[in-house]
Amino acid sequence: MARAERDAEFSEYLRARSAWLCRVAYLLCGDWHRADDLAQTAAVRLYRQWPRASRAENIDAYARRTLVNVFLSEQQSGWFRFAFPHRTPIEREAPALDADVSLDLRAALERLAPRQRATVVLRYYCDLSVAQTAEILGCSEGNVKSQTSRALATLRTLLAPATAAELEGITG
Amino acid sequence: MTEEASEGSGGLATGLRDLADGEPPRMLDVKHIVHVGRSGLVRRRMAAISGGTVALVATGLAVGVLVPAGSAGRGGSAVGAGVPAATPSTTPAGAASPSGDAPLPAQVDPHDPAVTQWQFGYLPDGMGATGGGGGTAGGGTVGAYADSGFRLQLGQLNGEPELHQTTDGSAPTTKIPARVTGAVKALWLGYADDRVLQHTGIVGDFATLAWERPDGQWLRIDVAHAEKRADWQEQTLKAAAKVVRQDRSVPMPIKLSSVPKGFESMGASTTRDSGNATAELNFWTAPDHSSAPIVMIVAFKTGSWKIGDWVPPQNKNTCEDSNGLTVCVSSPVPEPGPLTDAGGAKGLLGRVTSLGNDPSHWTTAVLP
Numbered sequence: 438m439a440r441a442e443r444d445a446e447f448s449e450y451l452r453a454r455s456a457w458l459c460r461v462a463y464l465l466c467g468d469w470h471r472a473d474d475l476a477q478t479a480a481v482r483l484y485r486q487w488p489r490a491s492r493a494e495n496i497d498a499y500a501r502r503t504l505v506n507v508f509l510s511e512q513q514s515g516w517f518r519f520a521f522p523h524r525t526p527i528e529r530e531a532p533a534l535d536a537d538v539s540l541d542l543r544a545a546l547e548r549l550a551p552r553q554r555a556t557v558v559l560r561y562y563c564d565l566s567v568a569q570t571a572e573i574l575g576c577s578e579g580n581v582k583s584q585t586s587r588a589l590a591t592l593r594t595l596l597a598p599a600t601a602a603e604l605e606g607i608t609g
Numbered sequence: 610m611t612e613e614a615s616e617g618s619g620g621l622a623t624g625l626r627d628l629a630d631g632e633p634p635r636m637l638d639v640k641h642i643v644h645v646g647r648s649g650l651v652r653r654r655m656a657a658i659s660g661g662t663v664a665l666v667a668t669g670l671a672v673g674v675l676v677p678a679g680s681a682g683r684g685g686s687a688v689g690a691g692v693p694a695a696t697p698s699t700t701p702a703g704a705a706s707p708s709g710d711a712p713l714p715a716q717v718d719p720h721d722p723a724v725t726q727w728q729f730g731y732l733p734d735g736m737g738a739t740g741g742g743g744g745t746a747g748g749g750t751v752g753a754y755a756d757s758g759f760r761l762q763l764g765q766l767n768g769e770p771e772l773h774q775t776t777d778g779s780a781p782t783t784k785i786p787a788r789v790t791g792a793v794k795a796l797w798l799g800y801a802d803d804r805v806l807q808h809t810g811i812v813g814d815f816a817t818l819a820w821e822r823p824d825g826q827w828l829r830i831d832v833a834h835a836e837k838r839a840d841w842q843e844q845t846l847k848a849a850a851k852v853v854r855q856d857r858s859v860p861m862p863i864k865l866s867s868v869p870k871g872f873e874s875m876g877a878s879t880t881r882d883s884g885n886a887t888a889e890l891n892f893w894t895a896p897d898h899s900s901a902p903i904v905m906i907v908a909f910k911t912g913s914w915k916i917g918d919w920v921p922p923q924n925k926n927t928c929e930d931s932n933g934l935t936v937c938v939s940s941p942v943p944e945p946g947p948l949t950d951a952g953g954a955k956g957l958l959g960r961v962t963s964l965g966n967d968p969s970h971w972t973t974a975v976l977p
Contacts, residue, residue, distance in 0.1 A: 455637035459637065480646075481647075484647075489896070558625065573900065
């Protein structure tokens with residue numbers, strides 16, 4: 438593919454989809470500034486892989502997979518956790534909160550471990566099946582189901598009753 | 610919505626949509642992304658064409674990051690930004706300014722996956738710019754460390770930083786004006802009312818200085834263990850005023866004799882916090898980077914860290930001590946085919962040379 442043609446194709450795609458990419462990134466990380474960084478890193482990687490990505494059956498799926506990968510590799514990098522402590526969610530199992538303290542959805546998502554959060558975003562925002570989510574996360578379908586189940590249980594615990602009621606379906 | 614996802618989740622899907630749509634649509638800078646993407650391709654092609662023989666600038670970099678700490682007397686030292694800092698400097702600290710000057714000539718070794726884009730032109734006494742990262746492992750950030758644990762981490766921002774939104778007290782919830790010589794605008798995040806407002810066990814008291822250069826580029830310095838230095842604000846502001854634009858390879862404490870077939874470098878990073886070296890080399894093991902399993906080679910001063918601090922909890926880790934460093938191969942399970950073909954984790958470890966904890970022995974010739 439000639440460079441000019443490649444750049445034009447890629448630019449057209451990114452202009453059309455950058456808002457979407459940033460939104461998914463925001464749901465993954467919970468911070469708009471970092472979402473911009475994540476989306477930009479994913480977009481650069483997408484550019485470098487464009488000859489392959491542009492031939493994919495679904496370019497959005499390719500871009501989304503790239504973004505999730507960027508997000509998870511940052512979370513996995515010890516250097517990232519060391520260098521950017523304020524940009525790394527603190528992972529907690531079943532956080533203990535005062536009984537009268539509850540959180541909105543954004544804050545509750547922040548308490549999920551990165552892979553659980555990615556699972557929730559992929560399944561409930563990106564509308565993907567268990568199998569599709571497993572493929573993106575590089576794990577078994579059973580693992581996706583258990584991550585989903587744990588994530589929903591945590592959200593149920595954390596959300597304010599009014600919010601939980603609005604989000605009917607994850608209330609107990 | 611898919612059948613599986615729809616069970617009792619309609620409200621959650623709506624909640625997520627409301628959350629994501631709550632702000633006006635954000636647009637990425639497409640031109641900038643194409644530019645960055647293209648430069649990465651050029652660099653990779655040059656490395657491939659060189660066959661391991663072409664280095665734009667490599668000689669001297671192995672020791673070049675050691676700032677002659679304190680050599681400028683009390684208050685810090687000028688870092689020779691135009692040449693490796695361990696050699697006599699031709700660029701005095703006063704010559705480098707944040708006024709949007711043209712970048713200094715690159716000092717990039719194509720054998721080194723860790724390339725940083727901005728450099729310190731000044732560092733407080735007792736500090737050396739011994740760390741940084743490139744690619745997905747570090748994003749071009751450079752780190753400077755004192756043995757006390759005091760640390761300055763320099764990197765770029767896409768724009769004026771927003772306040773982070775965490776609820777656990779670990780993120781800045783304040784920003785106040787700061788004064789960086791030559792900058793259009795400058796802000797302290799996480800510092801107000803004469804005190805640092807953030808603290809974690811790993812980095813102590815920490816704050817961020819962000820500033821905008823006249824060319825519109827925003828940069829940041831993250832300060833860690835501010836409690837270790839009474840003049841940390843003054844020194845950070847001074848360091849910010851002398852930052853220069855320059856691509857430079859970061860010497861690392863490990864090198865590989867050969868890269869297994871099917872491995873592609875994602876990036877690398879190194880730190881030397883409180884005198885303890887760490888290094889991380891990451892590889893994709895499949896051509897499709899959007900889903901490729903990632904193999905990590907991680908090294909740290911023996912006894913200073915545990916491998917579990919640096920890698921995903923689900924990974925399998927194989928470690929050996931060598932020359933004062935613990936070197937580990939960390940891979941997903943099941944083991945990626947290219948790693949198996951390379952003799953597994955043990956086989957890959959056999960290709961790694963540990964250069965030890967002393968930065969004077971480190972190299973930019975990280976990959977063959």
